[in-house]
Amino acid sequence: MYFPYLYARQGECRAIEDLAPGLGASAQKVFPVLEPAATNSRDLVKALSALAQHSAATYLIINPSKKSLDQGAVFGPWMADVSPFLSDAQITRPTLEIRASTSLADITSFLTSYPGRSLGLSIRSSHIPAANVAAATSGYDVLHFLHSSADPAGYSAAVGASRSVEVRDSFRTEARNADYVGAEQFTASHLYFAGDGRPGFSDYTLLPGKFSDSGGPLGAAVIHLSFVENASKSIWVEHFVSIETRQYEGSQPSKLMEAMTKLDAAITADSSKFVTSPGLSSYQAQFASRRPTSPTYNKRQQVSHHIATAATVV
Structure with a gap:
């Protein structure tokens, strides 16, 4: 399977809308992982609605922290818009982002809040020992999305290859658009994940893995x-x-x-x-x-x- 990791901004949400009719196959093989990075939920709601219309599932991070979404005054209205989709087990697979402020108790609380559901952990920090995470998620249907900042090899060994997906930053970013030349290899992960016992592979598509919302006058297109x-x-x-x-x-x-x-x-x-x-x-x-x-x-x-x-x- 393929798990494109997206920050759910306008362009990415519209891409999901475009693809939704083809994602909801009887054996879905592409599962978007959405980490919202926009305080206005409008585009995300449209994308989730399109997925729901075509019975396609997505992993959705429920504790986003980018663009002030970790602040109560911003998070409350955002969650109010998103919560109807989170209640639908056929459409959303709630996912908890593990960052430096996350505790093991937070993970336990998250797991017990969604009994019987397919869930995800997006692990960006390795401050919680991998063995502890493995013990906490044992017995739950959890897929662990492992970022490069969180010792993917160690966590995969602890939770098991069949329950882990490494999120790779495969797109080589140039300082200027003008510096891109010709064609180059992006990834071969799809050729090896099955042999490694993993359920699939993941990347940030053709976008940088490090979140940035900055821009400037267009040099080259x-x-x-x-x-x-x-x-x-x-x-x-x-x-x-x-x-x-x-x-x-x-x-x-x-x-x-x-x-x-x-x-x-x-x-x-x-x-x-x-x-x-x-x-x-x-x-x-x-x-x-x-x-x-x-x-x-x-x-x-x-x-x-x-x-x-x-x-x-x-």
């Missing part, structure tokens, strides 16, 4: 698009960078159209290279109408295409 490399069967990513790469030169729409022109040329040269996906179809429709994408929509398209690509190899 870039489209990152995943594909399965024929020889190795690993997942690669190709970068399509605008011709104009300087800040304050050219316009955002013109730069995005330049990147889309390069993408269109690659599709023309090899029409079978990229899988059909909502994201790719959207790029093609926009290019045909000469209507450039936008930065948020670009993220939506890249994320949905990456998840659709990963779905073909699990």
